[in-house]
Amino acid sequence: MTREAIAVDIDEVLFPFLDEFIIDHNEKYNTNLVKNDFTSYEFSSTLGLDILETVERVYDFQKRLDQSTIEPFHESREAIAKLANKYEVNIVTARHPQFEDETVEWLNAHFKGHFKSTTFIGFPEVMEKPRTKAEVCREIGAIALIDDSLDHLLQCSKEGISGILFGDYLWNEADKLPINVVRCNNWPEVLDHLNIN
Numbered sequence: 001m002t003r004e005a006i007a008v009d010i011d012e013v014l015f016p017f018l019d020e021f022i023i024d025h026n027e028k029y030n031t032n033l034v035k036n037d038f039t040s041y042e043f044s045s046t047l048g049l050d051i052l053e054t055v056e057r058v059y060d061f062q063k064r065l066d067q068s069t070i071e072p073f074h075e076s077r078e079a080i081a082k083l084a085n086k087y088e089v090n091i092v093t094a095r096h097p098q099f100e101d102e103t104v105e106w107l108n109a110h111f112k113g114h115f116k117s118t119t120f121i122g123f124p125e126v127m128e129k130p131r132t133k134a135e136v137c138r139e140i141g142a143i144a145l146i147d148d149s150l151d152h153l154l155q156c157s158k159e160g161i162s163g164i165l166f167g168d169y170l171w172n173e174a175d176k177l178p179i180n181v182v183r184c185n186n187w188p189e190v191l192d193h194l195n196i197n
Contacts, residue, residue: 008145010095035170137159143162
């Protein structure tokens with residue numbers, strides 16, 4: 001029997017990207033950023049920089065980051081293992097394809113054997129052929145996307161793909177969600193929602 005496919009984001013869902021970025025940015029640029037400064041996940045608005053300069057800083061950080069020392073989010077390992085028993089799990093991330101090797105290495109270190117595929121769509125402004133997560137989800141036949149970005153989930157929702165809005169973050173606050181999108185603040189809530197014990 002073929003299992004249904006589910007897509008899962010990396011940053012702020014499995015990997016604490018913003019926490020690490022803030023530490024690095026404060027050290028390198030002598031800033032005093034805290035997580036609550038990021039009311040949007042468009043870092044340019046918080047940093048006060050244009051998009052290309054912001055992307056440059058983020059990519060520079062990613063190039064220098066030693067991911068091997070960073071632990072995934074609490075309870076994500078167990079949750080992904082359980083998810084992979086019921087679904088075909090695919091990674092769909094907005095990380096740039098240039099970071100694929102180190103990202104896959106980190107995923108294998110913590111979630112080895114649980115993902116069928118990994119797709120890196122990058123940031124649209126710097127990609128030659130931008131793709132959306134909704135397009136990728138359609139291509140892989142995903143019935144749902146687990147992501148901290150409301151924008152990605154809204155695009156999926158319009159395509160009839162269900163969404164789990166992950167985390168209780170300032171950047172993903174919403175008064176109302178589409179009927180096929182539900183918020184889960186943590187991994188146990190995701191498993192409850194999907195009826196996985």
